[in-house]
Amino acid sequence: MKKIIVGPLTRANNSSSVEVTVEDKRVVDARCSGIFFRGFELILRGRDPRDASYLTERICGICSAAHGTAASFALEDAAGVRPPRNGNLLRNLILGADFLQSHIRHFYLYSLLDYVRGPNQRPFIPGYTKGYRLHGKVNEAMVEHYFQAVEISRLTHKLLTLLGGKAPHNHGLLAGGSTVSPAADILMDFGSKLRKIIDFIKNIMVPDTLTLAEAYPDYYEIGCRAPNLLEFGLFPRSEDDNERSFPGGVIIDGHPQKLDSSAIREHLKYSWFTGNSEPRHPSRGRTEPDREKEGAYSWAKAPRYGGKPMEGGPLARLWIRGDYRKGISTMDRIVARAMEAEMIGKSMEGWVEELQPGAPVFNAFNVPREAEGAGLTGAMRGPLGHWLRIEKGRIAHYEIITPTTWNFSPRDDTGQLGPVEEALIGTPIEDENEPVEIGRVVRAFDVCSSCSVHLIVPGTPVKETIIVP
Amino acid sequence: MQGKTNHKLLEQLIPRLLKPRAGESRPPVIWLGTNTCAGDMLSLLNSLDPGYRSLLTDLIDFRYNYLLGTAEGDMATGILDETMAELPGEYILVVEGTIPTRSNGLYCVIGRRNGEPLTALQAVRELGASARYVVAAGTCAAFGGPYAAAPNPSDSKSVQAVLERRVINVPGCPVLPDWLMGTLAHLIRYGEPELDDLNRPKLFYGETIHNLCQRRHYFDNSIFAKKPGDPWCMYKIGCKGPVTFADCPYRQWNSEHLSWPVKANTPCIGCVSPEFPDGDMPFFEHLPDVKLPGIRTTADRIGTITGVITALGISGHMIGSIVTNRLPHTLKKGFSGNGMLQKLLKKLR
Amino acid sequence: MKSLLSLLIKGKKLRHPWPTRLLHWSYAPAVLAGILSGFYITRPSRVHGFTNMDSARKTHFIAQYVLISSYLARVYYAYSAKNYREIIPDLKDIVRMPEFLKYQLFLTSKKPKFPKYNPGQKIVYTSFALLIPVQIVTGLGLYVTKRFQKPATLAGGLNPLRKLHYLASVSISALAAGHIYFALTDSLKKLKSIFTGYK
């Protein structure tokens, strides 16, 4: 038996750490213990509800548009306002562009170096020496694509800039709609940049994932877990939000079910929180951090849907929509991500066509004095929820459950492992000194530990802290 | 400067690699991510000229990068120790993120050393002590930013607040790639740039947004946007341009000079300022909130309340003066105190 | 008629020597202009008597020069003529405060007599003397933003500085309103004296 701690787990959106126990060259236990106490919820209290979309974007640099979108949905829900038609399309385009950015950067800049040797140059060295299976020209081409991906991902951020003023942390996502009136010149610029990105995804990124899949076929057997999948629904098809392009839904043990967000509970047994004696819905949760709590090992609460640990992300989304149901493994996650990028790119082209120059983009509204709202959306890494309560015109309660909280949750009250923990069990470790396999399994989930902003309430003694998964 | 490597094999396998040109020395750079959203590094990737690739080959020797480095775990942390030992006084330390100081910095651990957590606080202090320059990239590192906002649960501080030496602040949420590239280039080619009172390079932060804004004439002529999305001056919906130092209107975003928040018909939220976000929220209001012990209210409301109290006080007093006959008496006495006014009025009649 | 007029205008006792009057009529309009243009700058609306930002700001900036110079001159005059003692409240004023308040709250009809200014006036004038420098320092921090960064750095940024400037101007406006009300209603003799010097 040997314990391995990978910390910092670099090349994730912000470094993180995972602890596994290895026996006979296989992972037998895994713990993703993290500082998932997102003090952001505390920081938001007392602020103007309209500020939430800009401020929560700052939770995460790579998925900021998803937080902006969820915050906008939540306030729209509370204020009872809908965006105009253009507003909805523009917001979809902004979020879509950030999806492309995140998926491309995740695959090439974060994930790829687990499978491909980088150039002999810093910061690609030092690195692990074993376990790479691509050679010669193939490896070289991948490195070339790495740098192409840097260029292309810059274009994705330019799409955001065109419609949102800047990127990351764009200004175009607001309750009530968006802000840049679509004009022919902007749409031309947008469309032609989008074309280049789509070409790259279609002709390079998707084939590259298949090259990896061919060289590492065993990863269809590694990182597997039961098909318990969750998605809140991505991209409202119309301003009324009756239907989403990627529908929300649930798969429990392989069986599709209708999404019922009231089935969400947060478990605290293994988390450094006291408060709820039994699991509660996030909008009702009242928790206080307690770092001394016996048996707990994570700052992450353990959200469960109908009592099950749920995985979110491109694979879950495509599975629920019925576009990809091959398997649930590390390689499936990677392939699904690239496929999803291609689909989103295509949808975006359609939305650009639908935009009507000159039509309104923003509906003004008054912030209610007292109201509640929920903003649920798909994000790059899975389901994202913002729950908001307004009192006296200001934020009284704000709760965020990020995709990474689902994926990286610790054990729940009944002792069930979180999804990444589940996936890690059984992973073969060739060389305990170079556990490249751990990173492969974890990164396929697209870790986004920035979404857990390392914040802890004052007055709570903290003896030691493990780095965020 | 060729990196020390344990990849002899690799060199044989991949002959056509990006090797630094002979005889050229690129300063080593350590990019530390502390309490951050990674937005600044992602933003740097948006740099067009030089792009990330030529940054690596032509400008700097990127020794450590928390986000994009290949090494993970102890191997990554080892690079920090190695650089400190081998190249004291030579490397440039770039820090992205705030530094939590509560519990000796345990709220942000960036790795392990000898099995013990290595906190961001410790790493920044050690690396900062022997760096040639220390650059704070982004508002968090420069001033604290969103994660240090009230109630500042982790007691986060700016890099300058935990280091004795001078830190060059390159704020922005995130930092615009040109600002950071420009600062690095200046440091490498010409040394320290001219800094303002807050140690920001004047080159980029020398003028207010407002003074450079394309919509300034709308401001001067009081043509204001009423809601986000209107194509006029954003002043009335909280634009912080008048109190924000940056060249966004000229430079615009993401290297291709495409747009910036006001061009996107939204207010500037002052993300480069030391008070961001606490001191300039609400974003869509002109003045920041007023916080008194136990009370948080808008500046507007303070103005209104004061106005109402004053008006009530004066009218109350006036009613009292009339009822008690004081005011008529005063008027009767007139300007000379002996009823001269009345006599004059009578005479005139 | 003529004698009546001259009596009316001239009065008997000198209450305000010419520098007091001259300075009062330089800073008073400057403050009033600062208030009106300042509130227009905060919340542009025709209510404040301006139609555009440009004229409001120019007015504000002209007023600010007049205010700064007349304020400095007044401080110098207070120092050289030693008349600051008339303005700064002293122990006697505190002792006589209840008496003064009783009268102002209509609890008694006996008007108390004071050497020159009553405690209320003294408090108001001293507050002006303290608040105007706050306006000047915060205002300069907003005006010459680039060269004079100290106030902003001390306040923690330009936004907090702007807030201070605003809060101080709210206080000044309230005080000025009170001052003008009492000046117009308390005693016409004294009102006259700020123009003619004589009571």
Ligand code: HEM
């Ligand atoms: C009693 C005197 C004054 C009053 C009542 C006053 C009031 C105001 C008010 C209410 C504002 C608007 C603040 C905002 O919302 O941004 C303002 C702005 C300003 N004031 Fe004053 N102020 C006074 C004196 C001064 C002085 C002495 C200076 C300069 C030395 C000054 C310089 C400024 C500047 C530069 C601005 C900002 C203008 C802009 O944003 O374009 N003020 N003032």
Ligand code: HEM
């Ligand atoms: C139109 C408006 C104003 C009128 C009619 C007015 C009237 C007067 C009068 C009658 C006095 C003499 C009081 C007495 O002798 O007991 C006085 C003194 C004074 N007023 Fe005003 N005032 C006006 C505006 C202001 C403003 C805006 C300020 C603000 C700074 C101000 C500051 C003072 C001060 C400091 C004194 C004491 C003068 C000294 O002893 O040097 N006044 N005012």
Ligand code: SF4
């Ligand atoms: S939009 Fe903002 S920066 Fe531009 S002129 Fe108006 S207030 Fe100034």
